Amino acid sequence: MVDDIKDSTADGVRTLRIAAMGDLHVSEDAQASYRDLFSEISREADVLVLTGDLTNLGKPREAELLAEDLRNCSIPVVGVLGNHDYESGAVEDVTNILRQAEVRLLDGQAIEIEQVGFVGVKGFVGGFGARMLGSFGEPAIKAMVAESVNEAMQLENAMRQVRAKRTLVILHYAPIADTVAGEPLEIFPFLGSSRLAETIDRFKVSAVVHGHAHRGSYEGRTPGGAKVYNVAMHVDKPSGRPYALLEI
Template identity: 75%
Template sequence: MSEARASGATIDERTEGGDPDRRRLRVAAIGDLHVKETDRHPWRDLFADVGRNAQALAIVGDLTDLGKVREAEILAEDMRSCSVPVVAVLGNHDYESGQVEEVSIILRQAGVHLLDGQAVEIEGLSFVGVKGFAGGFGRAMLGSFGEPAIKAMVAESVAEAMKLENGLRSVRTRRALVLLHYAPIAETVMGEPPEIFPFLGSSRLAETIDRFPVGAVIHGHAHRGAFEGRTPGGAPVYNVARHIPKPEGRPYALLEL
């Protein structure tokens, strides 16, 4: 399966012969929009820019700031300026107000492919997404031992990894992009305070990813993390939170798969 690479080609250059399964798709990737109720068209111009530079948009969670219906409505209004397909997963902020079902309906009605363990195919590229969860990385990953509250936290982390696995098993294309909110590796959260690393992601996600031929992984959540890393199995991972500097100098990253 082809691996993601930094995008420098124009749209007309992004084909490899006439085989649609070998055509590269340019994806704009961003996370942590944090749309607020008081915002006025915060992302309209950026979404229009995405349409000029990419063939799909992937948003990796925290689309809203407090998970409120009005915030989702404002985001949906701005999405009218986006001329390419939009794929997204939710983040922890989208759950804050207990209106996640209403928020999800608004986003889906706006045309967003909102993933929670599913896969969607766009021009030969499969997008597979889950929110993910916390739990820590490597030897410091939290184990299911002790109080019920700890076991419940680990169970949630395992459940998200299982949803991701089910989504990856459904892929029928040779190319796949994984969308997460939480990080699958510690490398792309470097820059955040070490004390909060366990709350920024989980190695269980990387363990799942490395059992499948994944072209690239994108996540957000760590606003002060690093842009690029790799899973232990070698899959490229990109922290595309809008706060992270990108090679192109835009709030979003451009990836070709």
């Protein structure tokens, strides 16, 4: 099943079919390969979007294994990194390996493919709505909030670069609580931040995709009405596959 993202500004423009998935968690001792899945996606979609946690421990060898599998992907690949990709302190190496494999990794940038803008940031924690963490108290809390604000500012700056009439926002962390529903309530503040949704709702956005919440829910909306999809591999999707299929 394909989710059709209606966008009245795109009348007469070719619809772009996007496969979106996250949380591959490729490890050094992985027994499974994604090669067949990437070949399948190449037949089903025009662009593959990856929403972070591409590696399990952020090791360069894990990125190399993913890069090898991506050779079977014959369509453009766009993505962001996730928190697991930072674990080993080798994020620059991981980034370089994946970019050499022609993955267009975004970190506060925007690109355009087939008249669709792709905007990506990792995002960060902080919580949702009235329970969102405020910048008060210990320096460690203020630093955490500052990082969350910085990610939202990077997203806003990237959105201002977009000239296309259709835009897909790519995140790792969730911008709304609806798509993390199903996770333990105690960890909600660590799954995303409403600051991302506040930024998204300042712009015209066709759809938003994220990962991170393995036990979350597939679909929700920002307060401003933008459609949000949790495309973590473990989340059930209408496609019945590990990836979501969106038409924009």
